[in-house]
Amino acid sequence: AQTVTQSQPEMSVQEAETVTLSCTYDTSESDYYLFWYKQPPSRQMILVIRQEAYKQQNATENRFSVNFQKAAKSFSLKISDSQLGDAAMYFCASESGGGADGLTFGKGTHLIIQP
Amino acid sequence: DTEVTQTPKHLVMGMTNKKSLKCEQHMGHRAMYWYKQKAKKPPELMFVYSYEKLSINESVPSRFSPECPNSSLLNLHLHALQPEDSALYLCASSQGREGPGANVLTFGAGSRLTVL
Numbered sequence: 279a280q281t282v283t284q285s286q287p288e289m290s291v292q293e294a295e296t297v298t299l300s301c302t303y304d305t306s307e308s309d310y311y312l313f314w315y316k317q318p319p320s321r322q323m324i325l326v327i328r329q330e331a332y333k334q335q336n337a338t339e340n341r342f343s344v345n346f347q348k349a350a351k352s353f354s355l356k357i358s359d360s361q362l363g364d365a366a367m368y369f370c371a372s373e374s375g376g377g378a379d380g381l382t383f384g385k386g387t388h389l390i391i392q393p
Numbered sequence: 394d395t396e397v398t399q400t401p402k403h404l405v406m407g408m409t410n411k412k413s414l415k416c417e418q419h420m421g422h423r424a425m426y427w428y429k430q431k432a433k434k435p436p437e438l439m440f441v442y443s444y445e446k447l448s449i450n451e452s453v454p455s456r457f458s459p460e461c462p463n464s465s466l467l468n469l470h471l472h473a474l475q476p477e478d479s480a481l482y483l484c485a486s487s488q489g490r491e492g493p494g495a496n497v498l499t500f501g502a503g504s505r506l507t508v509l
Contacts, residue, residue, distance in 0.1 A: 311496045321481060323436070323500035369435055373496045378443045380426050380485075381498055383435035 280305045280372050284384035291360045292392045298345075299355045299387050301370030310374035312346070313381065314355045318366040326368070329353065357389075365391045395420060399484050399501035406474065407509050414469040414504045416484030423489040425467040426498065427459060430481045442467055444489065474508045481505055 281304045291297035303312065314326040329337045329346050336344050341358045357364055367388050371381040397418045406412050416425065424443035428436035440459040441448040447459065456478075460468045467484060482505075485498040 313497070315500075320502070322502045323483065323485075323498075325497060325499075328497055367433075373498075378424070378441060378446075378448065380428070380438040380441050381436075386433075386435055 280307070280310075280374060280382040282370050282372050282382050282384040284370050284387050286387045287385070288388040288390065290390040290392060291357075293360055293362060295360055296356060296358045297360055297389065299357075299368055299370075299389070301353045301355070301384055303351050303353060303370070303372050305351075305372060305374060307374035310372055312344075312353045313371045313373070314342070314344070314353075315369045315371060315383075316364075316366045317369065317386075318363075323369070327355065360391050362391050362393060365389060395499070397484055397486050397499050397501035399482075399504050401504060402502065403505045403507075405507045405509065406471065408474060408476075410474075411470070411472045413471065414482055414484075414506070416467045416469070416501060417465055418486040418499070419465055420486065420499070421488070422486035422499075423464070424487045425461070426485045426487075427467065427469050428483040428485065430483055430503075436483055440467075440469075471506075474506075476508050479506055479508045 283302045310331045312329045316324045316326050327339045327342050343356050345354045367386045369386045370384040373381050400415045427439040430436040439453045442461045456473050458470045481503045483503045484501045487498045
């Protein structure tokens, strides 16, 4: 079984600043994937970034990057140069069943961008 | 086509009604999913149809029943629902275990269900 924990129910950041969202996970699998998904008020879940556990290099996608600490089972998301459009619910998730088990989600962090 | 299409976007039904939610993808994905999401909560997995095999979350009541007519469609049939079943229902698909997009779920925009 997998568990994903997000300990920050809500975060607030000034526009153009940098913010880091925390996530820890637990799994007994050796082969797994970690994700950050964004859900804006429009409610569609959008993939932000993906990390394969066997890769040591941290994934990056433009302004979004992760700090993957495998031994600590930590997977934080850093958003640089925050924009108003980044305001959303952010979910950390894990997957290890090759698609057969779906995603295990954390409880989410509500990110507020202050203009 | 890189989308997962869900219809209808909104559905209001009584507790004695029978209705269906539809989900369609044309990305050649081998796995499709239904999730239920209550307000301010993470999505909860209900069903997985992966490589022609259906997996059911045992906590899902029998008033929800999935149907997979073909590899591009995954319907969710609703019967005798309760008000507490009111939620956002999300469909997703993934290409499965292989390739650069392996294990990535693409979500539809959701169907907002209200049970009166």
